[in-house]
Amino acid sequence: MEKYRDIIEKAYEVQKNAYAPYSNFFVGACVKTKDNKYFLGANVENASYGLTNCAERNAIFQAYSMGYRKKDIESICIVGSGKNLITPCGACRQVMVELLEKDTPIVLVTGDKIKITNIEELLPFSFTDESL
């Protein structure tokens, strides 16, 4: 996937910073903006488990914190350890349905497995601001 080589490499790079002493499951994420900036995140766990932040949420929140919005985001990559292809948790899907465009490419990578999807496919019939 030549087109996504940059975000895949950067997601792998930040995966090294994952703080995951409880699950030993290491995740890295990279958001690329349309003006070619990269925002990175790794999963950061907590002894109280529920306070864990997933890698993709950290990366997306970093981009938003710097003023970028969904229209500015070109793509996101999430790389995971483990033997099956990584797939985002329900909480992250709910965050992504609000903070990414429906068709923004979401590149999922684990080892030699890769899938390009989007949030419309990952979270159909979702609850959004339009539901309020």
Ligand code: THU
């Ligand atoms: N995790 C992520 O960071 N992203 C995902 O897409 C799936 C799960 C993290 C949360 C927790 O630190 C560990 O992986 C195991 O669930």
